[in-house]
Amino acid sequence: MTNANATDRTIDPLALRHQIFGDEPLRVRDTDHYTQEYVGGLVDKWDELIDWDRRAEGEGRFFVDQLRTRGVRRVLDVATGTGFHSVRLLDEGFETVSADGSPQMLARAFRNGLEHGGHVLRTVRADWRWLNRDVHGEFDAVICLGNSFTHLFSEHDRRKALAEFYAMLTHDGVLIIDQRNYDAVLDGTAGGNRTYYYCGARVTAEPHHVDEGLARYRYAFPDGSEYFLNMFPLRKDYLRGLLRDVGFQRVDTFGDFQADYSDGEPDYFVHVAEKQ
Numbered sequence: 001m002t003n004a005n006a007t008d009r010t011i012d013p014l015a016l017r018h019q020i021f022g023d024e025p026l027r028v029r030d031t032d033h034y035t036q037e038y039v040g041g042l043v044d045k046w047d048e049l050i051d052w053d054r055r056a057e058g059e060g061r062f063f064v065d066q067l068r069t070r071g072v073r074r075v076l077d078v079a080t081g082t083g084f085h086s087v088r089l090l091d092e093g094f095e096t097v098s099a100d101g102s103p104q105m106l107a108r109a110f111r112n113g114l115e116h117g118g119h120v121l122r123t124v125r126a127d128w129r130w131l132n133r134d135v136h137g138e139f140d141a142v143i144c145l146g147n148s149f150t151h152l153f154s155e156h157d158r159r160k161a162l163a164e165f166y167a168m169l170t171h172d173g174v175l176i177i178d179q180r181n182y183d184a185v186l187d188g189t190a191g192g193n194r195t196y197y198y199c200g201a202r203v204t205a206e207p208h209h210v211d212e213g214l215a216r217y218r219y220a221f222p223d224g225s226e227y228f229l230n231m232f233p234l235r236k237d238y239l240r241g242l243l244r245d246v247g248f249q250r251v252d253t254f255g256d257f258q259a260d261y262s263d264g265e266p267d268y269f270v271h272v273a274e275k276q
């Protein structure tokens with residue numbers, strides 16, 4: 001596992017086990033903070049939250065088909081988390097490199113790879129903002145899934161990360177990036193359906209606070225434990241615009257994996273952005 005990051009600081013041992021949001025959690029609106037959110041307990045609980053079997057059922061062959069129809073062989077999973085998509089793609093025969101900025105998530109992904117099919121994941125600890133420094137080679141596809149891009153809190157960081165994704169791709173490569181339907185959350189029309197992504201039957205995932213600059217979600221588990229994530233509520237057309245701005249020529253957006261949808265309905269959007 002590569003361990004290099006321009007934002008590295010001395011780590012408080014407590015912060016390896018517990019999420020730390022301080023006295024004013026609603027003021028935590030910081031791109032670097034994800035490294036203090038995906039730690040200890042939440043990492044242990046993540047697979048209960050996403051439920052691999054139900055998630056696989058919900059997604060079906062959507063991502064595999066998107067990649068196959070474009071002749072993709074090499075995939076860079078930039079938001080590996082606990083490895084769900086990396087493992088899925090390895091099962092399907094894609095050559096996959098698994099990156100993430102959280103060493104604890106990557107360690108769990110590595111273990112999951114071994115346990116789900118005996119895959120030895122090629123893991124790289126890398127922050128998206130310095131991806132090209134830490135991950136080498138060219139990829140036919142970059143995937144950034146599970147509502148991960150929402151962790152970037154400034155437009156500068158979003159543009160920087162997308163430019164880094166773009167640069168990792170071959171001349172005709174594709175970026176597949178998804179997001180929660182924050183328009184519906186911000187505009188008060190969200191249904192709260194968890195069918196596709198956060199599928200754990202007995203886990204509650206709900207907005208704790210939402211404004212134009214912060215979506216703070218609470219995740220409650222049957223054992224009484226609870227965790228939080230502070231995220232930036234990306235609007236769909238804003239993200240589509242950024243994808244065009246950094247150079248993607250064609251951006252197709254799906255709502256809950258369907259090409260036909262009306263804006264308020266889907267829980268999640270998936271953007272498929274082609275370089276040429």
Ligand code: SAM
Pocket residue numbers: 031034038050078079080081082083084099100101102105126127128129144145146147148151152
């Ligand atoms: N893709 C996985 C899934 O769907 O289960 C994980 C999704 S989780 C919501 C977001 C992941 O993105 C975390 O593992 C986190 O460490 C990673 N992440 C967030 N911001 C990042 C950044 N700036 N650079 C690299 N990884 C980041």
